[in-house]
Amino acid sequence: MSDQEERISETTRLGLEIVKEAEEDRLMTLSVGPQHPGSGHFRFTVKVDGDYIVDCDPDPGYVHRGEEKMCEYRNFIQNIPHLERPVIHDSSNITYSYSLAVEELVKIDVPRRAQFIRAIASELNRQVYTLYWLAIYGIFLGHSTMFMWPTGDRELIIDLLEALTGARVTHAYNIPGGVRNDIPYGFKDRCLRQVSYFEGRLKEYEDIFYNNPLLRQRTEGVAVLTKEDAIKLGVTGSVLRASGVPYDIRKAEPYDIYDEIDFNVQYMKTCDSFARAYVPLLDMRESCHIIRQLLDKMPESGEVRAKLQPNPKGPPGEAYRRVESGRGALGYYIVSDGTPRPYRVKISVGSFRNLLALPHLLVGSKLGDMPSVYWSLNYWPVEADR
Amino acid sequence: MSKSNGSPSGNDKGDVASIVASNNDLPTTSVKQGETGSSIASKPSSSSAVKLKSEKTDLPRFERGIVDGLVSKFGNSIKIIYIKPLRIKIEVPPKDIVEVAGHIRDESGFDHAESVSATDYPKTGDIEVIYHLGSYTRENLSSHILALSTRTDRDNARLPSLIKVFKSVEYHERESFEMVGVYFDNHPRNDRFLLPEDWADIPPLRKEFRIKGR
Numbered sequence: 001m002s003d004q005e006e007r008i009s010e011t012t013r014l015g016l017e018i019v020k021e022a023e024e025d026r027l028m029t030l031s032v033g034p035q036h037p038g039s040g041h042f043r044f045t046v047k048v049d050g051d052y053i054v055d056c057d058p059d060p061g062y063v064h065r066g067e068e069k070m071c072e073y074r075n076f077i078q079n080i081p082h083l084e085r086p087v088i089h090d091s092s093n094i095t096y097s098y099s100l101a102v103e104e105l106v107k108i109d110v111p112r113r114a115q116f117i118r119a120i121a122s123e124l125n126r127q128v129y130t131l132y133w134l135a136i137y138g139i140f141l142g143h144s145t146m147f148m149w150p151t152g153d154r155e156l157i158i159d160l161l162e163a164l165t166g167a168r169v170t171h172a173y174n175i176p177g178g179v180r181n182d183i184p185y186g187f188k189d190r191c192l193r194q195v196s197y198f199e200g201r202l203k204e205y206e207d208i209f210y211n212n213p214l215l216r217q218r219t220e221g222v223a224v225l226t227k228e229d230a231i232k233l234g235v236t237g238s239v240l241r242a243s244g245v246p247y248d249i250r251k252a253e254p255y256d257i258y259d260e261i262d263f264n265v266q267y268m269k270t271c272d273s274f275a276r277a278y279v280p281l282l283d284m285r286e287s288c289h290i291i292r293q294l295l296d297k298m299p300e301s302g303e304v305r306a307k308l309q310p311n312p313k314g315p316p317g318e319a320y321r322r323v324e325s326g327r328g329a330l331g332y333y334i335v336s337d338g339t340p341r342p343y344r345v346k347i348s349v350g351s352f353r354n355l356l357a358l359p360h361l362l363v364g365s366k367l368g369d370m371p372s373v374y375w376s377l378n379y380w381p382v383e384a385d386r
Numbered sequence: 387m388s389k390s391n392g393s394p395s396g397n398d399k400g401d402v403a404s405i406v407a408s409n410n411d412l413p414t415t416s417v418k419q420g421e422t423g424s425s426i427a428s429k430p431s432s433s434s435a436v437k438l439k440s441e442k443t444d445l446p447r448f449e450r451g452i453v454d455g456l457v458s459k460f461g462n463s464i465k466i467i468y469i470k471p472l473r474i475k476i477e478v479p480p481k482d483i484v485e486v487a488g489h490i491r492d493e494s495g496f497d498h499a500e501s502v503s504a505t506d507y508p509k510t511g512d513i514e515v516i517y518h519l520g521s522y523t524r525e526n527l528s529s530h531i532l533a534l535s536t537r538t539d540r541d542n543a544r545l546p547s548l549i550k551v552f553k554s555v556e557y558h559e560r561e562s563f564e565m566v567g568v569y570f571d572n573h574p575r576n577d578r579f580l581l582p583e584d585w586a587d588i589p590p591l592r593k594e595f596r597i598k599g600r
Binding site: 059064066068247253329331385 | 499557
């Protein structure tokens with residue numbers, strides 16, 4: 001027998017063994033991702049028994065870039081652009097909590113007008129992220145209109161943000177001490193017009209997508225995450241609020257001027273996949289109210305940026321600050337040793353925390369429910385990997 | 387709850403005040419709201435001496451109540467690092483951490499971990515692991531973060547896992563294992579998570595790991 005024949009017979013023998021084992025315990029292992037279009041840059045393996053998932057093992061890390069290590073080599077200001085990379089669609093929020101933590105360490109007072117402007121930027125950015133997520137959620141439930149509409153409407157908000165910050169997605173706008181530049185001429189009217197248009201569109205989204213009987217059948221009562229489990233797993237953001245916990249960092253620990261804004265925390269008590277998809281829509285609607293109030297209460301003139309030293313540094317110490325991002329609480333833990341560079345930065349992101357709910361929800365579900373469950377978790381692989 | 391039955395002795399209060407006053411990291415004034423946050427001067431004062439004095443006398447009462455409850459239960463094993471408005475940090479030895487965490491969950495009301503981060507300190511030869519604990523169930527704690535920290539030797543970094551107390555630490559502890567190299571006893575999986583499967587270097591968040599060219 002030649003070498004080649006030997007190898008083939010060995011391979012056949014191994015293959016037969018695997019088939020035999022599979023027949024014995026009836027389980028099949030499926031690998032989803034990282035090239036699967038439904039998973040993003042993320043891989044997880046599921047074991048199925050017939051139609052039902054009996055085991056799930058997430059394997060993130062395909063887009064890990066070592067953001068936390070990179071922070072230790074750059075000073076507080078240089079860190080801003082690369083910290084946006086994990087969520088370029090929500091870049092104002094991911095730099096917001098970083099700025100808050102640095103301001104606490106370096107002891108910077110932010111001008112009042114700047115606080116309003118960066119709250120507006122982060123509200124608009126949260127809408128951009130949520131629309132992007134909604135588009136993907138729509139297409140993976142087979143609803144191609146729900147891919148087109150949010151993608152198109154997202155462009156309008158991106159244009160608005162481009163006028164404000166100069167960049168389409170990676171703004172580097174929220175910085176320690178305020179915002180990078182003042183709002184352009186005519187921004188307020190343009191923003192109000194956009195908000196009015198967008199509120200009308202949200203009504204249409206609801207009609208065509210959320211009231212669609214097919215969507216309801218595929219999501220209602222699917223993958224229930226009870227309130228107790230949600231608290232135990234420590235999930236955050238829309239996943240938590242869909243499980244009946246009215247918790248929003250903007251309300252729980254108001255940062256900047258959010259304590260002057262009148263808004264309600266949007267939550268639902270049905271705890272299923274539909275609730276997790278519907279709460280972001282409610283959030284976007286509430287966000288429109290918030291933007292109106294912010295524009296109304298914003299001081300007409302004033303500083304937008306506190307003067308910083310060339311290499312800002314504070315006394316040794318540490319800070320933990322968080323904001324509400326599109327995917328939930330986004331916290332920064334920064335340790336400073338008194339030098340201009342942070343000693344240690346830990347980014348606690350919503351996606352990484354919500355990942356724990358994925359095996360919890362998928363085990364026991366049908367394989368066909370996998371896309372609706374996975375995307376309802378509002379999971380952004382790049383952010384989770386950092 | 388600890389805040390109501392804590393009723394600390396005068397000695398305890400003195401300890402807390404002296405520790406906080408001696409800490410470099412004094413309470414900042416940027417946090418505006420909270421149970422007691424408003425008692426701290428809302429405008430930053432220009433003179434640091436005035437600031438120090440006012441903060442020494444106006445220790446956040448609610449936060450101190452939480453800590454006093456823990457101190458009265460566990461005594462000397464709890465070391466208070468700081469008490470700021472909305473933020474508390476305590477340090478406990480590794481042998482007590484599971485018990486203290488259980489008490490924090492059941493009595494103090496912090497029900498989940500937001501973040502677990504390990505920091506390498508080569509100068510002192512140890513690694514600090516911090517659990518940032520928050521609360522969803524108690525409304526008066528929703529804005530508070532309790533940082534529970536512990537230290538272990540960096541040459542033989544082993545700590546008991548808190549997974550039995552807080553399920554939410556599971557992936558965070560796994561991340562700390564591979565990034566800083568802290569082995570968590572009783573954790574179901576101390577293995578690769580974010581790093582490549584063939585990673586053969588030291589844990590990358592240790593200080594002796596250098597990025598190429600830097």
